[in-house]
Amino acid sequence: MRKLTVLFILLLGLIGGCATGTPVVSIDKDASLSGYKTVEVTPVVNETGTTFEFDVLGEITTQLKLNLTKEGYVVTDGGQSADAILVIRTYLLVYEPGNALHRFAVPGAGKTNCTIRSLLVDKKTGKTQVEILVPKEIGTGGLYSIGADKRILGDVAVSVVDELKKIIRPQ
Numbered sequence: 001m002r003k004l005t006v007l008f009i010l011l012l013g014l015i016g017g018c019a020t021g022t023p024v025v026s027i028d029k030d031a032s033l034s035g036y037k038t039v040e041v042t043p044v045v046n047e048t049g050t051t052f053e054f055d056v057l058g059e060i061t062t063q064l065k066l067n068l069t070k071e072g073y074v075v076t077d078g079g080q081s082a083d084a085i086l087v088i089r090t091y092l093l094v095y096e097p098g099n100a101l102h103r104f105a106v107p108g109a110g111k112t113n114c115t116i117r118s119l120l121v122d123k124k125t126g127k128t129q130v131e132i133l134v135p136k137e138i139g140t141g142g143l144y145s146i147g148a149d150k151r152i153l154g155d156v157a158v159s160v161v162d163e164l165k166k167i168i169r170p171q
Contacts, residue, residue, distance in 0.1 A: 021115075021134065021135040021136040021137055021159075022135075023132055023133065023134045023135075023159050023160075023162075023163050024132070024133040025130065025131070025132050025133075025163050025166075025167075026130065026131045026132075026133075027129070027130050027167070028127070028128060028129055028130070031129040031130065032129075033129060033130070033167055033168050034168075035084050036084050036085065036086040036168055037074060037084045037085075038073075038074045038075075038076055038084060038085045038086070039068055039073045039074065039075050039076070039085070039086050039087075039088060039164075040075075040076045040077065040078050040085050040086070040087045040088065040123060041061060041064050041065050041068065041075060041076075041077070041087075041088050041090075042078070042087060042088065042089050042090070043057065043058075043061050044057040044058075044060045044061045044064075044090045044091070044092055044116070045057070045089075045090070045091045045092065046092050047091045047092060047093055048092055048093065048094060048095055050095075052095065052097075053097075054150075056092065056095055056153060057092060059150065059153045059154075060090065060092065060116065060153050060156065060157055061090070063153060063154045063156075063157035063158070064088065064090065064157045064160060064161070066157075067154075067157050067158055067160075067161040068161055068164075071161055071165060073164075083124060085122075085123040085124070086120050086121070086122065086123070086129070086168070087120070087121040087122075087123050088118055088119070088120055088121075088160070088164075089118065089119045089121060090116050090117070090118045090119075090160070091116065091117045091118075091119075092114075092115075092116055093115040093116060093117055094113050094114060094115035094135075095113065095114050095115075096111065096112060096113040096114075097112060097149035098111050098112030098113070098138065098149060111137055111138065112137065112138040112149055112152050113135075113136070113137050113152075114135075114136050114137075114152045114153060114155075114156050115133070115134065115135040115136070115156075116133075116134050116156045116160070117131065117132070117133050117134075118131070118132045118134070118160045119131055119132075120132070120164070120167075130164075130167060132159075132160055132163045132164075134156045134159040134160055134163075136152050136155050136156050136159070138151075138152060
């Protein structure tokens, strides 16, 4: 019985250290989502009104580009002609780095939160085709969740790319 209890606690710690949150996707009813060959990623914009100890915005931008490239999308920083380019404009709405020690001491305290909103915009027309809202939270996990403040930034970027894959396959 004691081994089963220890195993359950370890499993709970592993699961609890994962980022949770379901993306919300809104597609314009008139959007034409075929034919995009290139994705342009603009730098993430901070809408939180706070400053951070490290380059949170740069890390999300880098993770978006990295994950898009990994999935087979052609990624550009801009400067190309506007034909068949989908621009990803991302806004950081919430970022709270949290504290692993607080999560360990008091479950539910010290949460790490990150919410971004990505707009997928046709470069030629300037019209928003898709909006993706990604909320993520790491509320438990204790010392296992050390580094969650940086890991969550990759998690939100992966969620944006996963939603994009459901809508537009790379050419």
